[in-house]
Amino acid sequence: MTEEKKSDATKKVGGWRQKSQTVVYDNPWIQVRHEEVERPNGTEGIYGVVHFKSRAIGVIALDEYDNTWLVKQSRYPNDETTIEIPEGGGPLDEAPLEAAKRELKEETGLSAHSWELLMELRTSNSVTDEVGYIYLATDLTSGEQSLEDTEDIELLKVPFKQAVDMAMNGEIVDAMSLAALFKVALMKTKL
Amino acid sequence: MTEEKKSDATKKVGGWRQKSQTVVYDNPWIQVRHEEVERPNGTEGIYGVVHFKSRAIGVIALDEYDNTWLVKQSRYPNDETTIEIPEGGGPLDEAPLEAAKRELKEETGLSAHSWELLMELRTSNSVTDEVGYIYLATDLTSGEQSLEDTEDIELLKVPFKQAVDMAMNGEIVDAMSLAALFKVALMKTKL
Numbered sequence: 520m521t522e523e524k525k526s527d528a529t530k531k532v533g534g535w536r537q538k539s540q541t542v543v544y545d546n547p548w549i550q551v552r553h554e555e556v557e558r559p560n561g562t563e564g565i566y567g568v569v570h571f572k573s574r575a576i577g578v579i580a581l582d583e584y585d586n587t588w589l590v591k592q593s594r595y596p597n598d599e600t601t602i603e604i605p606e607g608g609g610p611l612d613e614a615p616l617e618a619a620k621r622e623l624k625e626e627t628g629l630s631a632h633s634w635e636l637l638m639e640l641r642t643s644n645s646v647t648d649e650v651g652y653i654y655l656a657t658d659l660t661s662g663e664q665s666l667e668d669t670e671d672i673e674l675l676k677v678p679f680k681q682a683v684d685m686a687m688n689g690e691i692v693d694a695m696s697l698a699a700l701f702k703v704a705l706m707k708t709k710l
Numbered sequence: 711m712t713e714e715k716k717s718d719a720t721k722k723v724g725g726w727r728q729k730s731q732t733v734v735y736d737n738p739w740i741q742v743r744h745e746e747v748e749r750p751n752g753t754e755g756i757y758g759v760v761h762f763k764s765r766a767i768g769v770i771a772l773d774e775y776d777n778t779w780l781v782k783q784s785r786y787p788n789d790e791t792t793i794e795i796p797e798g799g800g801p802l803d804e805a806p807l808e809a810a811k812r813e814l815k816e817e818t819g820l821s822a823h824s825w826e827l828l829m830e831l832r833t834s835n836s837v838t839d840e841v842g843y844i845y846l847a848t849d850l851t852s853g854e855q856s857l858e859d860t861e862d863i864e865l866l867k868v869p870f871k872q873a874v875d876m877a878m879n880g881e882i883v884d885a886m887s888l889a890a891l892f893k894v895a896l897m898k899t900k901l
Contacts, residue, residue, distance in 0.1 A: 534862045546758045551758075568786070593723040600723060639883055642833050645787070645797075647837075649834055649837075694889055697892075704896055
């Protein structure tokens with residue numbers, strides 16, 4: 520599980536230089552790399568980088584009555600239950616839109632005839648390279664949920680305004696959900 | 711660097727059970743844990759959890775002319791330069807507000823006489839336990855920047871409306887920055 524790449528100060532972004540890279544952990548979802556680096560000010564240091572093998576995919580689905588869907592689910596790393604927009608992982612070699620269609624269908628049973636890329640984001644870029652894509656899905660058709668075996672989910676259908684209130688008052692704390700709900704709310708105020 | 715904790719299915723959130731935990735990587739900022747788990751549907755699985763030793767701290771500073779401060783900086787994990795609100799890490803045993811005051815001072819030179827907790831969030835909760843706190847800082851006094859040796863930062867002072875436009879049009883992609891700028895923009899539309 521360990522491999523090493525050594526070179527004389529490979530150029531990286533800004534003033535950073537990568538001097539070595541060792542894979543210290545690898546599973547189907549992440550790879551953790553310990554790197555020796557030269558910092559922007561020229562001093563020596565280390566960097567632990569968490570590489571994500573999937574993109575974070577999120578979907579805001581809106582029906583013709585301006586309802587949206589939220590999911591209440593357990594999040595293992597923080598040992599807590601949170602309320603979020605439908606989210607899931609999409610492999611890096613899969614088009615993000617295809618992953619979004621699959622995740623929406625799995626978690627809510629919904630299919631959408633209209634898809635719009637709402638935003639691209641970096642979730643935690645001091646340590647990870649995780650990239651997120653969030654879509655706005657409209658013109659909806661309902662169907663059957665088909666959850667993955669890691670998902671224990673309670674589905675909530677709420678007026679979009681209520682979802683935004685939950686984001687404003689702290690009931691929703693997931694960063695992707697917050698950014699996406701707020702962005703759609705701002706788009707609506709500008710119509 | 712390796713320690714093991716074994717038990718008969720420690721209870722975790724929702725349907726998850728933790729069966730073992732092994733620390734596979736540890737540095738001053740993160741600890742990576744490989745865990746054997748029982749999934750919500752009862753099947754056996756593994757979970758790689760990235761524990762953060764710091765909170766993510768962000769600050770939106772607003773002056774009396776409704777200007778705000780953004781920083782353009784290199785982000786090593788994604789090998790890219792991004793534009794963000796002032797952000798940094800605050801150790802878990804330090805009050806988040808103290809970390810916010812320090813980060814704002816370091817990156818912008820500003821001190822603020824008024825501080826309000828704008829939001830608490832989870833940045834990437836499928837893999838990490840990172841928690842973020844973002845503050846709104848007003849009633850500002852200017853001073854000297856004092857950057858850490860990992861920071862190569864270009865400071866931008868822009869009208870708040872321009873920062874929101876940059877978030878809306880995709881020039882800003884950092885999730886904490888997006889959530890915070892959008893929330894303040896919504897708070898302003900409701901005044």
